[in-house]
Amino acid sequence: MSKSLNIALLGNPNTGKTSVFNRLTGLNQKVGNYPGITVEKKEGVCKLNRTTKAHIIDLPGTYSLNASSMDESVVIELLLNKNSKDFPDVAVVITDVENLKRNLLLFTQVKDLGIPTLLVINMSDQMKRKGIRLDIPLLEKQLDTHIALVSTRENTGIDHLKTLLLNYRQLSTQPTIALESIDPVYFESLKKAFPNQQLYKLWLVITQDVNFAKIDRNRVSDTTDFKTQSESVLKRMQQKETVKRYKFINTILKETLEIDRASATDFRSRLDRVLIHKFWGYIIFFVILMTVFQSIYDWSSIPQDFIDATFAQLSEAASTKLPQGLFTDLLAQGIIPGLGGIVIFIPQIAFLFFFISILEETGYMSRVVFLMDRGLRRFGLNGKSVIPLISGTACAIPAVMATRNIENWKERLITILVTPFTTCSARLPVYTILIALVIPQGSFLGLNYQGLMLMFLYLVGFAMALLSAWILSMTIKIQSKSYFVVEMPNYKFPLLKNVGITVWEKTRTFVTEAGKIILAISILLWVLASYGPGENFSEAEQIVQSNFTELEGEELTNKINSHKLEHSYIGLLGKSIEPVITPLGYDWKIGIALISSFAAREVFVGTLATIYSVESDAEETIKNRMASEVRADGTPLFNLASGISLMLFYAFAMQCMSTLAIVKKETNSWKWPTIQLFGMTFLAYLTAFTTYQILS
Amino acid sequence: MIPLDQLTKGAQAEIESIETDQLPLKLIEMGCLPGNTISLIQKAPFNDPLYFKVDESHLAIRRETAKHIFVRLLE
Numbered sequence: 206m207s208k209s210l211n212i213a214l215l216g217n218p219n220t221g222k223t224s225v226f227n228r229l230t231g232l233n234q235k236v237g238n239y240p241g242i243t244v245e246k247k248e249g250v251c252k253l254n255r256t257t258k259a260h261i262i263d264l265p266g267t268y269s270l271n272a273s274s275m276d277e278s279v280v281i282e283l284l285l286n287k288n289s290k291d292f293p294d295v296a297v298v299i300t301d302v303e304n305l306k307r308n309l310l311l312f313t314q315v316k317d318l319g320i321p322t323l324l325v326i327n328m329s330d331q332m333k334r335k336g337i338r339l340d341i342p343l344l345e346k347q348l349d350t351h352i353a354l355v356s357t358r359e360n361t362g363i364d365h366l367k368t369l370l371l372n373y374r375q376l377s378t379q380p381t382i383a384l385e386s387i388d389p390v391y392f393e394s395l396k397k398a399f400p401n402q403q404l405y406k407l408w409l410v411i412t413q414d415v416n417f418a419k420i421d422r423n424r425v426s427d428t429t430d431f432k433t434q435s436e437s438v439l440k441r442m443q444q445k446e447t448v449k450r451y452k453f454i455n456t457i458l459k460e461t462l463e464i465d466r467a468s469a470t471d472f473r474s475r476l477d478r479v480l481i482h483k484f485w486g487y488i489i490f491f492v493i494l495m496t497v498f499q500s501i502y503d504w505s506s507i508p509q510d511f512i513d514a515t516f517a518q519l520s521e522a523a524s525t526k527l528p529q530g531l532f533t534d535l536l537a538q539g540i541i542p543g544l545g546g547i548v549i550f551i552p553q554i555a556f557l558f559f560f561i562s563i564l565e566e567t568g569y570m571s572r573v574v575f576l577m578d579r580g581l582r583r584f585g586l587n588g589k590s591v592i593p594l595i596s597g598t599a600c601a602i603p604a605v606m607a608t609r610n611i612e613n614w615k616e617r618l619i620t621i622l623v624t625p626f627t628t629c630s631a632r633l634p635v636y637t638i639l640i641a642l643v644i645p646q647g648s649f650l651g652l653n654y655q656g657l658m659l660m661f662l663y664l665v666g667f668a669m670a671l672l673s674a675w676i677l678s679m680t681i682k683i684q685s686k687s688y689f690v691v692e693m694p695n696y697k698f699p700l701l702k703n704v705g706i707t708v709w710e711k712t713r714t715f716v717t718e719a720g721k722i723i724l725a726i727s728i729l730l731w732v733l734a735s736y737g738p739g740e741n742f743s744e745a746e747q748i749v750q751s752n753f754t755e756l757e758g759e760e761l762t763n764k765i766n767s768h769k770l771e772h773s774y775i776g777l778l779g780k781s782i783e784p785v786i787t788p789l790g791y792d793w794k795i796g797i798a799l800i801s802s803f804a805a806r807e808v809f810v811g812t813l814a815t816i817y818s819v820e821s822d823a824e825e826t827i828k829n830r831m832a833s834e835v836r837a838d839g840t841p842l843f844n845l846a847s848g849i850s851l852m853l854f855y856a857f858a859m860q861c862m863s864t865l866a867i868v869k870k871e872t873n874s875w876k877w878p879t880i881q882l883f884g885m886t887f888l889a890y891l892t893a894f895t896t897y898q899i900l901s
Numbered sequence: 902m903i904p905l906d907q908l909t910k911g912a913q914a915e916i917e918s919i920e921t922d923q924l925p926l927k928l929i930e931m932g933c934l935p936g937n938t939i940s941l942i943q944k945a946p947f948n949d950p951l952y953f954k955v956d957e958s959h960l961a962i963r964r965e966t967a968k969h970i971f972v973r974l975l976e
Contacts, residue, residue: 271926273927303957575943575961578949579945688925690962692959
C-alpha cells in the first residue's frame, strides 16, 4: 500500500519557491486554475520513498497571510479550509538566505495556524560569497521546527528535505507568538465567544480584507461577549501583530545569523545604476525590447515556414489519398487547416515566453515596472501594466491573466480593457498578406516601406491602447486606493530549468485553450461553407455548366466551388452585411472573412483561401488570387485604400472570442467584455471608414 | 523629522512614525516599521516612484505613499 500526503509550498515571490517545486516534481506537474478564478494552480507529484507519494501544491508567492491580491487570497483560503482535499498535512515555507527575515514573518503566521511547518532555506551555495553564517541547530530550536538547507542551483539538500517531509509528524504545532498580548481584552472576549476555534484562525477570518475570497466574514459577528471592531482599529492591531512578530524574529536572528557586510558584493547597486538610469535605463529597455521582437520574428520564420508547408502537404495528401467523401472533405478542408492555424503560432509564443521568463527570472522586469510607472500612470495605468502590454504582442489571453498582480482594481481593469489593442500574433498573418498585396516594395532612407507599415501598425496598436486607457480613466468611476509597492529583487542568473518549464506550460496552455476554439471555428466554418439552402447550392454543378459552357477541367471545378460558396450559408451571411461594409471598401467575400474573424483573427487568410477556392494554403497562391480580384468597374479590390482600411479594422476590432471569455472570467461580469466588443469594433469601423473615404 | 519623500539620495535615516491608515499593510510587512533604517537608492524620472532599501528589503513606492512615512536623519 502506498501512502500519500499533501504538501503546500509557501514563500515570498522571487525566493526560489518555484525552483524547489521544479526540483521536487520535475515535469510531473500540471498547471490549472483555481475554480472560478484564473489564479494559476500548480500541482505536482513527488515520490518521497518507495511507499510514500507526495502531492505538492506550489501556492502563489505571498508576503504574509494578510491578502492584498487575488493570488494571495488563494493561499489563505486553502490554509483555512480543513475540508479541502488539498489541505496540507505539512506546510513548507521557502526562503532564500538574504530575505530570511521577511520570510520568517510568513513562517510564524503559517505555524500559528497549527499546521506542521518546515523551513527550507534556498541558495545555500551563495551564503559564503555573501558573507552569511547561520547557526542552523539553534535556529531550529528557537523556531521549534526542522530546517532544510538546499541549493536548487547545485541540486543539493533535496534528499534531506524529502526525509524531513516523511517525518512531518515530529514537527511541533505550537504557536510562535501569543496573540492575546496584542490586545488582551479583545482577544479574551473573542476566545470566549468562539471557544472551539483556533485563535489565529479566527483573527485571520476577521481581518481579511478580501472581498473576492469566499471566506465567510459573517461567521464572526457580535455576541453578548464579543464586539466587532472598526476597520482602522483592526488595522492598528494587525500592525501591532506584525511588530510583535518582527520582535520575535529579530531576537532569534540576533543569536543565529551573522552577516559580514564587507564580503557582500555591490553587484546589485552597480547594475541598478545603469539599468534604471534616468536616460540610459530607457535606452537599454528599448534596445532589449527591439532585440526580443527581432529575434522572435527572425527565429520563428524558419519553423513557421516548415509548419505551413507541412500542413499544406498533409491537407493535399488527405484529399488525394483518402477515398472521396464528406469525412475526407472535413479533414482536408476543415480540420487539417484548422490545426495548422494553431500550430503555426507555437514558435512565436514559445520564443516570447522564453524572453519574458528570462526577464522576470533575472529580476529585470521589476526595474522596468519602476521605470515605467510614472509615465503609464498618466494614462490611468500602472507600472505593472508593462508586462501585460508586452505579453499582449504574443497573445492577449496570457496577457490579461498577467494583470493579476496589479493591486489597484481600477488600474487593473483598465489594463485588461486596453490590452487587446496591442498587436497580437494572430494579426500578423493578416497584416503580412495585406502588406505584401497593397504596400509597394521600395525603400525610404534604407527602411523598406513594407517593414515600416508593419512597424506603424504595432505603434498604432500601442498608441490606441494608451489613448483608450486615458479615456477610460477619465470615465470609469471606481474609488480604489492606489497602492504601489514593488519589490526590487536581487539580480539572478536565470535557471534554465525554470525558463524551460514556463515556456512549455504557457505554450501548452495556448495550444489546448485557444486551440480548442480555433479548431471548433474551423469546423463550423467548413460546415457553413459546405451547405446552403435552395437549388442554387444543391444544383451548382448544372447551373455553372450551363452558364459557362466554354469552361472545363480545373477552371470549371473552381467556378463551381465559388458558386457553391456564394450560395452557402456563410455566403448568404457575407452578402447580408455587404451594405454595411461597402463604405469601408470591402465586398461580401471579405465580409465572410470578417465574420469568421470574430471568432479568431487568424482564420482570415484561411477563409479567403476557401472563398477564392484555392486548393493549397500556400501564401503565394492566395496572394496572387487576391491580387487578381476586381470590383465591378475593373479596378483591383485590394488597393491601397481598402488594404489600409482593412488593416486598421483588424488593428482595432475586438475579434477574439477567447479573449472575451478570459476577460469575463477576470472581471467576473459580462459588462466589461461587452463594452470591449462593441467599443473596439465601433472604433475599428469608424477608423476603417474614415481611412477608406480619405484614401480612395 | 521629515517626510520620507524628502530624503536625499544616499542619506541614512531611521523611521520615526508612520500614518497607518494611509499605508498598505504590505509595506509594513516588508519592514517599513518605526525603528528600522531606510535609505533612498534611486528616483525614477520626475522623482516618482522612489526606490528604497528598508531594513533588508529593496522596494519601490510612489511619492504619495512616501509622504505618510516620517523619518529622522542619521549621522
